[in-house]
Amino acid sequence: MRRAIVLGGTGVVGRAVAAWLRPRGWRVDLVARTPREPFPDVLVADRYDPAALRAVVGGGADLLVDCLCYTAAHASALLPLLTDVGAAVVLSARAVYVDDAGHHVNSDEPVSFAHPVTEQQPTVAASGGDDFQSRCGYAACKVAAEQVLLDSGLPVSVLRASKIHGAGSARPVSEVFVARALAGNAVLRLAHPGYADHLTAAANVAQLVDLVAAAPGARILNVADADVPSRAAAAGAVAAHLGHHWKVRDDPGGDQPSWGQPRPMVLDTAAARRLGFRPQRFARTIGTEIDWLAAAARSR
Ligand SMILES: NC(=O)c1ccc[n+]([C@@H]2O[C@H](COP(=O)([O-])OP(=O)(O)OC[C@H]3O[C@@H](n4cnc5c(N)ncnc54)[C@H](OP(=O)(O)O)[C@@H]3O)[C@@H](O)[C@H]2O)c1
Numbered sequence: 001m002r003r004a005i006v007l008g009g010t011g012v013v014g015r016a017v018a019a020w021l022r023p024r025g026w027r028v029d030l031v032a033r034t035p036r037e038p039f040p041d042v043l044v045a046d047r048y049d050p051a052a053l054r055a056v057v058g059g060g061a062d063l064l065v066d067c068l069c070y071t072a073a074h075a076s077a078l079l080p081l082l083t084d085v086g087a088a089v090v091l092s093a094r095a096v097y098v099d100d101a102g103h104h105v106n107s108d109e110p111v112s113f114a115h116p117v118t119e120q121q122p123t124v125a126a127s128g129g130d131d132f133q134s135r136c137g138y139a140a141c142k143v144a145a146e147q148v149l150l151d152s153g154l155p156v157s158v159l160r161a162s163k164i165h166g167a168g169s170a171r172p173v174s175e176v177f178v179a180r181a182l183a184g185n186a187v188l189r190l191a192h193p194g195y196a197d198h199l200t201a202a203a204n205v206a207q208l209v210d211l212v213a214a215a216p217g218a219r220i221l222n223v224a225d226a227d228v229p230s231r232a233a234a235a236g237a238v239a240a241h242l243g244h245h246w247k248v249r250d251d252p253g254g255d256q257p258s259w260g261q262p263r264p265m266v267l268d269t270a271a272a273r274r275l276g277f278r279p280q281r282f283a284r285t286i287g288t289e290i291d292w293l294a295a296a297a298r299s300r
Helices: 012-024 050-057 072-084 138-150 175-182 203-213 231-244 270-274 287-299
Strands: 003-007 026-032 061-066 086-095 158-162 187-190 219-223 248-252
Touching: 003 012, 003 050, 012 061, 012 203, 026 061, 050 061, 061 203, 072 086, 072 138, 086 138, 086 203, 138 158, 138 175, 158 203, 175 231, 175 287, 187 231, 187 287, 203 219, 219 270, 231 248, 231 287
Parallel strands: 003 026, 003 061, 061 086, 086 158, 158 219, 187 248
Antiparallel strands: none
C-alpha cells in the first residue's frame, strides 16, 4: 500500500488529502501536535522540532505533503529527509505574487492584475527571516522557502493556493452565509454582492496532490477552483446546499465576507491542467465546508 504523510494534517488541506487518497488505496498518516476528533490516530509530532520531524518522516514515504513550511529554515530542515520520499508537495500561496504596482494580497492597497496570474508572475522579494506570521512577512518568507526547495533539485512541487475552503478551515469562506441560513434569515443583507474571488477548494488541492504523486517533479503550480464566484453566487450556493431560500439585498452596511474584491485576482491553472488537473467549481465543492460548519453549529 502506498504511504503518504501530511505534516499539519488535521487542518483543511490535510483532511481533504486524506479524504481523497484513502479511498484510492493510500495509507495516509496525518501529523499534528494534538490528536483530536475525528482524528484519533494522528501521529503526534512538532514539525519544527528536528528530532520529531525525523522520527515521522525519516522512514520514508511515497508522498509527503507539508502544510507547515513557511520559511527558508523550515524548508532546509525538510530537505535531508526527502531522499526517501517519492514525491513531495509543499503548500504555498497566491500571496507571493505582486502586481505591476508591487502590491500583493496582504498589502494595504488592493491588488490589480490585468490577466490571470501564471506561475511566471513576479513575486515579492524573498526574506530569509522568520517573520512569517506578519501580513508583510508571510509572502517574503514563503518565497524564500520555495527557493530553498526548488534549488535543491529534489522532486518538490510547490502548490500556490488561493484562500482555501473545506472542512477544518480556520477562516471558513462560507461561515457568514451558513450562519445566516441556519438562523433562517429570509433576507441576506450583503455588502458588495458583486465582489468576487478565485478560491481554492481543499478537494481541488487534494486532486492535484494525487497527480503530483503520480508525476513527481520540481515545479510551481497554481491551484484554484474552476470558477470565480461573486459573493452573491457563493451565498446562493450555500443557500441551495442547505435547502434555504432568501432574498439577497445589496447593503454596504450588511454582512462583509472576508473575501471578494471589485476586480478579483484570478489564478491561471494551465500548468496544473497539463498534469491532468480538472478543478471542480465552487458550488460543487463548498458543501464539504457547509456540512462541517452546520454539524458544529448543531453540536453547540
Ligand atoms: N488555509 C488557507 O486559506 C491557505 C491559503 C493559501 C495557502 N495556504 C497554505 O496552506 C498551509 C496550511 O495548511 P492548512 O490551511 O490546511 O492549515 P491549517 O488548517 O491551519 O491546519 C494546520 C495544521 O497543522 C497542525 N500544526 C500546527 N502547528 C504544528 C506543528 N508545529 N507541528 C505539527 N503540526 C502542527 C495543526 O494541528 P495542531 O494545532 O493540533 O498541531 C493543524 O492540523 C500553509 O502552508 C499555508 O501557507 C493556506
